[in-house]
Amino acid sequence: xxxxxTDKQKVSSGQSQEKAKLLTxxxxxxxxxxxxxxxxxxxxxxxxxxxxxGAGRKALLRFDSEEIHAWLRFWKEExxxxxxxxxxxxxxxxxxx
Numbered sequence: 001x002x003x004x005x006t007d008k009q010k011v012s013s014g015q016s017q018e019k020a021k022l023l024t025x026x027x028x029x030x031x032x033x034x035x036x037x038x039x040x041x042x043x044x045x046x047x048x049x050x051x052x053x054g055a056g057r058k059a060l061l062r063f064d065s066e067e068i069h070a071w072l073r074f075w076k077e078e079x080x081x082x083x084x085x086x087x088x089x090x091x092x093x094x095x096x097x
Contacts, residue, residue, distance in 0.1 A: 021064075021065050022051065022062040022063065022064060022065070023062065023063045023064075023065055023068065024061075024062065024063075025039040025040050025043070025061060025063070026039075027063075028048075028063050028068055031068065031072075032072065039063075040061065043061055043063075048063070048068070048071060049063065049064065049067040049068065049071055050062070050063050051063065051064060
């Protein structure tokens with residue numbers, strides 16, 4: 001469970017609402033509704049932005065919250081482009097056929 005500050009603490013300390021924080025693979029998996037194993041695999045393959053802290057077996061794998069949300073926005077836009085383009089092609093074929 002992430003440690004979060006209350007709104008009152010954020011305001012009193014002068015921090016913005018969107019403070020950058022590091023997430024675990026489990027937290028990222030929860031955000032995108034998949035398994036942590038998938039997140040670890042994607043990170044190893046370079047499909048998802050990650051940060052490796054340390055070296056060897058005891059290294060920590062973390063994910064910058066802002067980078068993850070930017071990554072999700074990118075894929076949301078790419079998916080929308082693909083489906084909209086496909087829909088246009090299908091709609092065009094129906095009109096002409």
